[in-house]
Amino acid sequence: MVRLFQHMMAMRLSTGIVALDEVLGGGLLPGTLTVVVGSAGIGKTQLGLQFLHAGKRQEGRAGIVFDMSSRGDSQHHAEYARRMFGWELETMDPQPHVPLTDFFSPQRRHGDYLHVFDLSGRRVTRRDLDFDAQLDWQAEITRRLNCAIAFFYGNFIRGVRRAVIDGIEPVERPSDSIQLELFEYVYHQILRKDAEWVARDLFRENFRQNAEQVTAHVYDPATIGCMLLQTAQETSLDALLERPLDEGDLLSNANTVLYMGKVREGTKFRRALYVAKHRGSACADEIILYTIGDRGIQLEA
Numbered sequence: 001m002v003r004l005f006q007h008m009m010a011m012r013l014s015t016g017i018v019a020l021d022e023v024l025g026g027g028l029l030p031g032t033l034t035v036v037v038g039s040a041g042i043g044k045t046q047l048g049l050q051f052l053h054a055g056k057r058q059e060g061r062a063g064i065v066f067d068m069s070s071r072g073d074s075q076h077h078a079e080y081a082r083r084m085f086g087w088e089l090e091t092m093d094p095q096p097h098v099p100l101t102d103f104f105s106p107q108r109r110h111g112d113y114l115h116v117f118d119l120s121g122r123r124v125t126r127r128d129l130d131f132d133a134q135l136d137w138q139a140e141i142t143r144r145l146n147c148a149i150a151f152f153y154g155n156f157i158r159g160v161r162r163a164v165i166d167g168i169e170p171v172e173r174p175s176d177s178i179q180l181e182l183f184e185y186v187y188h189q190i191l192r193k194d195a196e197w198v199a200r201d202l203f204r205e206n207f208r209q210n211a212e213q214v215t216a217h218v219y220d221p222a223t224i225g226c227m228l229l230q231t232a233q234e235t236s237l238d239a240l241l242e243r244p245l246d247e248g249d250l251l252s253n254a255n256t257v258l259y260m261g262k263v264r265e266g267t268k269f270r271r272a273l274y275v276a277k278h279r280g281s282a283c284a285d286e287i288i289l290y291t292i293g294d295r296g297i298q299l300e301a
Contacts, residue, residue: 014027016050030223034227091111104210145185149201256277
């Protein structure tokens with residue numbers, strides 16, 4: 001806890017939006033979870049990519065995208081990254097068994113983007129799946145864990161310090177979502193776990209022969225920032241602000257929560273965001289209007 005506190009106070013992570021950093025007291029806190037909640041098309045993906053790209057300036061490496069969406073509709077990560085920054089996202093092949101030979105080689109590439117479920121097109125909620133289908137999805141998640149570990153660990157040992165996790169579909173209760181199980185594993189067992197133990201989970205019986213390289217590639221999980229993009233059914237900002245928090249809800253456990261929704265201004269609707277929670281800083285209690293352009297989100301004065 002002392003180490004985490006020291007890192008949090010030493011350096012904040014820029015969101016890639018200067019005006020938003022100012023609202024957040026300098027940016028997001030490393031070693032913590034930020035949850036961005038809003039409906040489809042409201043600008044969550046653009047915000048996530050701006051946060052990741054800011055790592056190129058601040059840490060010398062842009063961040064990575066872990067996409068858990070399952071329905072098959074594109075989230076436009078590659079398109080937005082190309083248009084906003086000229087950034088060509090490199091996709092990692094979501095194979096169940098990742099080759100571990102020469103894993104630490106400088107020539108080995110681990111990609112910027114992983115879509116772990118291969119565009120299956122199936123809805124992933126417990127209410128919409130029968131018992132056998134739930135077992136199939138659980139088995140699918142288990143098969144993909146090794147790929148997920150390799151993706152994150154391979155990037156973290158190369159200096160990446162930011163991750164955006166996307167694809168959490170709206171559910172009535174958090175317990176209905178199978179995707180949240182995968183997120184909980186990724187967040188607690190990969191992002192927040194000591195590097196050596198992540199390596200043990202990845203290499204398993206081959207850990208001993210890779211132990212020297214593991215020691216030479218240690219990183220501190222307290223320096224890693226995670227932004228989760230959560231799709232909501234509500235489109236208005238007022239409706240988002242009225243949502244109750246269930247016990248164990250991601251929002252109750254996150255350090256920072258940003259709501260993105262629409263507000264009525266006369267006869268028009270405008271996009272706006274609200275910092276609902278941000279431990280570690282005093283935030284202005286106001287709704288902030290924003291626009292989306294070719295370079296992403298811009299806050300209005």
